[in-house]
Amino acid sequence: MCKPNPISRKTFLKVGLALAAAPLLRYVPAYGAPAEVSEVAPGVFVHQGRYEVQSPDNRGDISNASFVVGSEAVAVIDTSGSAAMGQDLRDAIRSVTNKPIRYVINTHMHPDHVLGNAAFKQDQPTFVGHYKLARALGTRREGYLTSNKQMLGDAAFAGSEIILPTLAIKEPTTIDLGDRTLLLEPQATAHTDNDLIVTDTKTDTLFLGDLLFSVHVPTLDGSIKGWLALLDEMGKRKAARVVPGHGPKTMELPQALEPEQRYLATIAADVRRQIVEGKTLAEATKTAGFSEKDAWKLFDQYHVRNVTAAFAELEWE
Amino acid sequence: MPHFFRSLTQGCGTAALVISTLVLSAPGAYAEEAMWPILKEMTFGDRPIQEEDGMVVLETPSKVEDAAIVPLTVRVPPSVQGKLKSLTLFIDKNPDPKVATLTFGPAAGTGGERSFSTRVRVDNFSHVRAILETEDGSLHMTTKFLAAAGGCAAMQAKDPDADTADMGKLIVRNFPPALESSPIWAAQVMIKHPNHNGMQLDINTAKFIPPRFVKEMTVTRDGELVFQLDGTFSISTNPNFRFTFGKGEENNLDVEIVDTDGAVFKNQSQPKGS
Secondary structure, eight states, rough: OOOOOOOOOHHHHHHHHHHHHHHHHSSOOTTTTOOOOEEETTEEEEEEESSSSSOOTTTOOSSOOEEEOOOOEEEEEEOOSSHHHHHHHHHHHHOOSSSEEEEEEEEEOOHHGGGGGGGGGOOEEEEEEEHHHHHHHHHHHHHHHHHHHHHHHHHHHHTTTOOOOOOEEEEEEEEEESSOEEEEEESSSSSSHHHHHEEEEEEEEEEEEEEEESOOOOOSOOOOHHHHHHHHHHHOOOOOEEEEESSSOOOOOTTGGHHHHHHHHHHHHHHHHHHHOOOOOHHHHHHHGGGGGGBBBBBHHHHHHHHHHHHHHHTTT | OOHHHHHTTTTHHHHHHHHHHHHHHSSOOOOOOHHHHHHHHHHHTTEEEEEEEESSSSOOOSOOOOOOOOEEEEEEETSSSSOOEEEEETTTTSOEEEEEEEEOOGGGGSSSOOOEEEEEOOSSSSEEHHHHHHSSSEEEEEEEEEEEOOTTTTTOOSSHHHHHTTTTTHHOOOOOEEEOOOOOEEEEEEOOOOOSSSOEEEEETEEEEOOOOOEEEEEEEETTEEEEEEOTTTSSSOOOOOEEEESSOOOOEEEEEEEOOOOOEEEEEETTTT
């Protein structure tokens, strides 16, 4: 009679250990792995960030970052929220092309879009931004570095720097990547006072930066009136696809703008009404815009701050 | 805290000299408990202060969303009789812990709930204190804790160019109560002013933008003093004040604001009823 081969004790223990350890592997950040990117149009690559606030676990991977490959050079559009993430983005670029990274463009000042810049210093690129970006980053530098170091922790933050742009965009400007031009257009105050949009003319892809939020609640750090006016204008544009600062890798105009327009218009209407009624800032922050609560991720983290900013602006009307 | 030391050289008052003494003698984190006795000594000498006796109430947000613009309201319940002499606000751990002092006049009003609201910057998790001086000269204090930080160093204006263009715009608004015969009315004063605290870096000059803030505000009703406010840069950008005053004949409010550069801003509320 044959006795079936027993599983050896050693094998049993190995397998058991592997099974027990498997859940832990989810929490080990994939250091050194290239960022996951999708080619959304020929030569246009987008990395989608998580819908989270900064943490040691996500290393600031909370915004979208993209790059465009021309016949001679590469341009990066936003670099994510830490030098470590910037490095992963750079690795993703290098896994696709060896062409020199000549331009690092930041759509605006927020640290989750610019702290990865340091990973590109080695390429000696031209750092590009809205003509008000240098001032905006210069005045916020200490605060951004301190708060992000605290949120990310020393390991995930290591190497992150604020790098000021050297090419300031004051009017629509084109840059040439070789058989491919990018159109850079600085905007009047909206999400921030230094928003810059980028169009890849070859594929008619429009990078809106944080002028467009989807899923992730919009964050107001400029002018609510300016942003609503700008969105009206953007809605009249045509583009093959738009890339938001937070949200799915590509979206379509004008539908992509509608939830955000509704969110901002609701806050503006609620706040204006309360101002007319003589309500205070403290009172308005308790109710204004709360009908939008279930429509957005991270609402609890950012909404009241948005209402505060909107109130402080609209009370001057 | 490098910005802290820079603020000392930019004229933020005797409180800063006191703080510098403390910091230099005890480098590193100074106990917050050490602040209040010094501030009290400097401001009120050895006068006794009743605490949490219900004469004055402080409202603060349960969660601070933006440390550069934290709304505060001080309320004096209707049960408190008689005129009020003064109100002093402190935020212990701010570079200038004194937020404001209000000295009340005959038009401040009696006979109802009196209140004063403004918006402040909070630098580092700290107690905020309101000390009320009543007609008999006694002092009453209430305290709350503000869990927020970075409000002093943070960039203040979201659209600095637009704010600069509008600087000095002063709006005075009257809020007649539902019952016009009510002895206590409310009003709001707001001014477009950066209220620079000297802690923002100008990258073009590589220097700090010098402090420039609302130093004095005088509010009169029909020519009688409601209060004079002495302010500091602990008050947020675009200072905003909401307060009660005693009902008068016409209820015309006149406001005059002087900042640390000596610039004077004036305006008045619209005639009765607006």
